Amino acid sequence: MKGYIYLTLLFVTGMWAASPRPTDIWVVRDARALQLYDKYRQPVPQSRLALYPPYSPWMIVERDVVLADGFSRVSRVTDFDETFSIALNDSGNPRLRYGTSLFFFRNCFPEKDTLRTRASGPVRAGNISANPRQALTGGEYLPPGEVIRLLFRYKGYLYAWQFSRQRYIWIAGASRRYLEKTTLESRSRKRPTLFVRDLKKRVREYNTKYRLLAEHLQNKGAAPRPVPRWILIREEKLWRLTLERPELAAPFRQTVRLFLKEMASWVESYGYTVNRQPAQLIIMERHSG
Structure with a gap:
């Protein structure tokens, strides 16, 4: 089983919020094809682009920006969490490293609700394509x-x-009457985005909090000492949340125990299965079939 360490010290540059104004959106099947x-x-x-699921959307903030060199063109976009720039070709479309499906949707309105299907009505879902009406024709309930x-x-x-x-879908707007608000949002301090993105954010916030605490204590005259720092390791069909230095589990036993207990409860609120161990948390992917 091959794994790689994905460190979570990434700084969020802007949080997405719903806007009453329409916006344009790029959707790309394979994010690794983008020059981001x-x-x-x-x-x-x-390695980071590979984390984006197929057909991830990119909301356009500025469609066509010429950089300081006078000829490079980019689109300023957000993945509904962080802000990026996508390199453009001479036609003003994203410059791709290789061929992949790319869709452009004009005059879209951002949404932000997390909903649950009712038992009283049908909600048909279709795979992502440039034509949502056609996608729903061959969809499933x-x-x-x-x-x-x-x-x-x-x-x-x-x-x-x-x-x-764990996929993007089209649904008909008329189906909204068969959807109801869910309590999923209230079980997380942050508004849910994609699960992996929220997971990385929580780990980053924890690491930052304890780093700042250690710096504060040292400024007050305390002797320097190592601080527990958590990392995410991606393996086949699971995530492993573990200490970067496992030997710190013993001197910080109570801190580690409380953190893993809190994280296990938070992860389970998303419907994932967890295996809590003394110094790590194993998060299993849900079956996609």
Whole structure:
């Protein structure tokens, strides 16, 4: 089983909020095909782009920006959490490293609700394509109790994230009357986005809090000492949340225990299975079938 360490010290540059004004959105099947840059104009590594599910949407903040060199063009975009720049070609479309499906949706309205399907009515879901009406023609009905998160509205259709199957879907706007608010949001201090993104954010916040606490104590004259720092390791069909230095589990036994207990409860609120061990948390992917 191969794994790689994904450190979570990434700084969020802007939180998405619903806007009454329409916006345009790119949707790309394989994010690794994008030439994407962070706020420091550094290329986003392929290992990070691989975390984006197929057909992830990118909301356009500025469609076509010419950089200081006078000829490079980018789109300023957000993944509904962080802000990035996508390199453009001469036609004003994203410059791709290789061929992949790329859709452009004009005049979309951001959504932010996390909803659950009722037992009283049908909600048909379709795979992502450029034509949502056609996608729904060959779609399938969601079972009662299915949790989805709305991302944006395009014409009479809704672009949503289906939690149980970890995929993006189209649903008809008229189906909204068969959806109800779920308590999923209240079980997390942050508004849910994609689960992995929220997970990385919580780990980063914890690491930052204890680093600042250690610096404060040292400024007050305390002797320097190592501080527990958590990392996420991606393995086949699971995430492993563990200490970067496992030997710190013993001197910080109570801190480690309380953190893992809190994280296990939070992860389970998303419907994932967890295996809590003395110094790590194993998070199993849900079956996508």
